[in-house]
Amino acid sequence: MARRALFVDVLAVVAVLAIASPIAVEGQGAAAPSAAPAKRYTPPRTADGRPDLQGMWTFWDDTPFETPGVPTRRRDGDEGAVGSADRTVAQLQAARAAAGLPQEENVFYAEGPLIPKRKSIVVEPAIGHVPLSGAAAQKNNERQDHFRDSYRYLTPYMRCITRGVPGGLFPTGVNNAVQFIQTPGTVAIVNEQIHEARVIPVDGSRHLPQSIRLWTGDSRGHWEGDTLVVDTTNFNDKGASVNHAQAGHLQGVGQSEALHVVERFTRVSDKTINYEVTVEDPNIYTAPWKAFVPLTKNDSYKMFEYACHEGNVYFMTNVLRAGRVQEKGPDNQAVSDSRRQAEEAAKAELEAAKAKAQQGK
Amino acid sequence: MGKRVMTALVAAAALTAVLGLPAGSAGQGRGRGQGAAAPAPATAPAAAARYTGPRTADGKPNLNGVWQVLSSANWDLEPHNARPSPNPAEMGAVLAAPGSAGVVEGNEIPYKPAALAKKKQNAANWLKLDPEVKCYMPGLPRATYMPYPFQIIQTPTNILFAYQYATANRVVPVGPRKEEPAVDTWMGESFARWEGDTLVVDAKGFNDQTWFDRAGDYHSTDLHVVERYTPIDAHVINYDATIEDPQVFTRPWKISMPIYRHVENNAQLVEFRCVEFAEELLYGNLVKPGAPK
Numbered sequence: 001m002a003r004r005a006l007f008v009d010v011l012a013v014v015a016v017l018a019i020a021s022p023i024a025v026e027g028q029g030a031a032a033p034s035a036a037p038a039k040r041y042t043p044p045r046t047a048d049g050r051p052d053l054q055g056m057w058t059f060w061d062d063t064p065f066e067t068p069g070v071p072t073r074r075r076d077g078d079e080g081a082v083g084s085a086d087r088t089v090a091q092l093q094a095a096r097a098a099a100g101l102p103q104e105e106n107v108f109y110a111e112g113p114l115i116p117k118r119k120s121i122v123v124e125p126a127i128g129h130v131p132l133s134g135a136a137a138q139k140n141n142e143r144q145d146h147f148r149d150s151y152r153y154l155t156p157y158m159r160c161i162t163r164g165v166p167g168g169l170f171p172t173g174v175n176n177a178v179q180f181i182q183t184p185g186t187v188a189i190v191n192e193q194i195h196e197a198r199v200i201p202v203d204g205s206r207h208l209p210q211s212i213r214l215w216t217g218d219s220r221g222h223w224e225g226d227t228l229v230v231d232t233t234n235f236n237d238k239g240a241s242v243n244h245a246q247a248g249h250l251q252g253v254g255q256s257e258a259l260h261v262v263e264r265f266t267r268v269s270d271k272t273i274n275y276e277v278t279v280e281d282p283n284i285y286t287a288p289w290k291a292f293v294p295l296t297k298n299d300s301y302k303m304f305e306y307a308c309h310e311g312n313v314y315f316m317t318n319v320l321r322a323g324r325v326q327e328k329g330p331d332n333q334a335v336s337d338s339r340r341q342a343e344e345a346a347k348a349e350l351e352a353a354k355a356k357a358q359q360g361k
Numbered sequence: 362m363g364k365r366v367m368t369a370l371v372a373a374a375a376l377t378a379v380l381g382l383p384a385g386s387a388g389q390g391r392g393r394g395q396g397a398a399a400p401a402p403a404t405a406p407a408a409a410a411r412y413t414g415p416r417t418a419d420g421k422p423n424l425n426g427v428w429q430v431l432s433s434a435n436w437d438l439e440p441h442n443a444r445p446s447p448n449p450a451e452m453g454a455v456l457a458a459p460g461s462a463g464v465v466e467g468n469e470i471p472y473k474p475a476a477l478a479k480k481k482q483n484a485a486n487w488l489k490l491d492p493e494v495k496c497y498m499p500g501l502p503r504a505t506y507m508p509y510p511f512q513i514i515q516t517p518t519n520i521l522f523a524y525q526y527a528t529a530n531r532v533v534p535v536g537p538r539k540e541e542p543a544v545d546t547w548m549g550e551s552f553a554r555w556e557g558d559t560l561v562v563d564a565k566g567f568n569d570q571t572w573f574d575r576a577g578d579y580h581s582t583d584l585h586v587v588e589r590y591t592p593i594d595a596h597v598i599n600y601d602a603t604i605e606d607p608q609v610f611t612r613p614w615k616i617s618m619p620i621y622r623h624v625e626n627n628a629q630l631v632e633f634r635c636v637e638f639a640e641e642l643l644y645g646n647l648v649k650p651g652a653p654k
Contacts, residue, residue, distance in 0.1 A: 047418045054516070150652040151640050161636045179532060181514055181521050183425055188514045188521050190532055195498075197523045197530040199512055199630065214632050238637075303532075305546035309636050310497050310570070313643065320647035327649065 043226060043267040048184040051226045051267050056179050056303070057295035059275075060112035061171040065247040067120045067128030111174045121170060123276075124290035130242075130250055136284040140253045148323025151316060155252040156215065157243035158315070160308035163193050165216040165232055166261055166277040167243040169293055177301055187221055187228060192303045200230055207233050213257060215239045228265040235259040241279055256283035271297045412558040414595035417515065422558050422592040424513045424520075427623040427630065430600075433461045434506040435493075437576035438616055440468055447488055458575070464506075466615040470578060476609045483577025491575055495643060496635035498529045498547035500571025501564050501586045502602040502616065510623055512630055520553055520560070525630040533562055542566025545582055560590040573604075581608035596622045 043051040120128035185203040202221040213236035259281040273295040280288040440463030446456035509525040545568040601617035
């Protein structure tokens with residue numbers, strides 16, 4: 001008996017270890033994906049001897065952005081504040097029902113299976129939660145509270161300005177695709193969303209002068225062995241590092257001019273590029289944090305034009321106009337008309353009932 | 362730089378000397394003289410000399426880098442004199458349109474009569490109707506001659522054109538078009554091939570939302586654009602674009618102008634994300650009074 005029990009224990013331990021393994025194998029790594037792969041992979045090389053990252057890569061992923069269940073400072077129950085990344089579809093529907101909100105038809109349109117692959121996209125701190133400062137959380141809540149007042153309170157993604165850096169490489173519902181194009185001295189990452197082409201000099205050149213402030217900063221790359229390291233500075237304070245609904249309460253958290261992003265791209269197999277990013281912004285986060293997203297080669301994926309701003313007039317005008325109508329409140333003509341009609345109908349019914357009662361006497 | 366390039370350079374120099382062509386000159390208003398009356402439109406000079414610039418590993422002219430046109434084609438493709446800005450009372454001479462001898466071969470865009478009326482209406486309502494004002498994607502060939510630089514990232518299989526204006530871009534596969542475009546888009550769908558040292562880019566699948574310039578020149582969804590990039594040396598590309606749209610024009614027509622390389626040490630695109638500059642115009646009237654615009 002004892003021996004069998006031991007065997008089962010050992011088996012259980014081995015199984016747990018296998019599931020929790022930090023080794024980055026084919027993008028299944030969780031805790032420490034930057035650990036060296038178990039088997040050394042030699043990537044195909046470009047003419048100038050660098051790993052060839054070229055081709056079409058997709059990154060649909062239902063892994064929650066942060067570990068579910070960790071408390072946030074976002075006030076739940078607000079429409080639009082329900083981050084779908086940390087809940088299943090069933091949980092989302094239950095939350096909406098509990099809040100008295102109508103169900104949506106496409107509560108989570110997605111281009112892949114709703115099966116989380118890893119614990120969270122955020123891998124450092126180990127708890128899988130972004131160390132957001134209280135002040136930054138408060139500021140984002142205020143922004144969200146005023147989102148019908150002006151386009152300036154909407155996220156850069158909703159305004160169709162940019163998905164941000166590193167935001168553009170965090171998975172959303174659809175169009176999670178990038179195309180790498182490489183020449184000696186340049187790596188271009190073309191993102192399907194909002195047709196963003198990051199042209200990254202890998203030529204030893206320096207960052208732009210500090211006075212230049214950009215929505216997606218200024219990126220400069222260099223190779224460390226077979227890893228492309230991209231360093232980005234010169235951010236403006238109007239953008240956001242994380243822009244998308246799947247990031248829940250982090251959606252729209254701003255960036256400051258102190259933001260510094262370091263990305264590492266390593267091709268670990270024919271099919272996978274491991275993408276790791278470190279985000280540091282002392283004005284927004286109490287510590288640097290890291291995320292991991294594997295990119296999967298997909299030669300049959302076709303990118304289509306993502307004419308975001310060109311088609312955005314309907315969203316913008318509807319959101320803002322709804323705000324102006326809401327503001328009118330009880331004085332709103334349409335609302336007061338219908339209320340007056342209801343009051344008059346009730347009064348008429350009461351009069352008729354009284355008259356009938358009178359007649360009956 | 363290998364022996365092949367040196368041989369090419371020597372041959373080009375010899376040819377240049379024999380033909381008496383100024384090496385690497387940009388057209389200084391010398392027309393092709395294709396039987397046009399009076400001063401011919403300013404087209405690029407006939408590129409009879411061989412390409413003298415650097416080549417990529419696969420032997421093609423190396424077009425990698427940052428480029429920009431010097432023409433004022435974006436104001437008006439046809440010959441035109443200088444015009445005041447939309448708001449001279451405040452802006453004076455700033456943003457007045459410069460004059461130009463034009464970039465259209467034959468000087469006139471061959472509109473059908475009804476289409477010409479629409480062009481004139483467009484021009485009269487330029488600020489309300491020109492998609493450039495709203496920071497919409499510029500389409501082709503306008504993206505080439507917007508008054509902003511663009512960058513070419515060239516590999517044997519794909520050529521990325523990254524335009525500074527509105528972060529517009531297109532990835533152009535080098536190879537044949539295998540199927541018709543599935544949807545109409547702002548930038549169309551392009552495929553490239555090399556004809557000798559000329560890069561030929563064929564684009565169609567456009568929507569009808571873009572203009573060719575600020576003068577109301579427009580097109581339909583039948584638009585078909587064939588561009589030819591003929592580099593003559595390391596710094597100049599002779600560019601022409603043939604425009605075909607049987608709904609709007611009586612025949613295909615052509616524009617041409619040189620494209621110049623940015624040679625300064627820190628040549629690079631600096632983002633022109635103009636959406637934020639267009640939001641007040643598009644949505645400002647719906648913003649809550651007192652809220653930021």
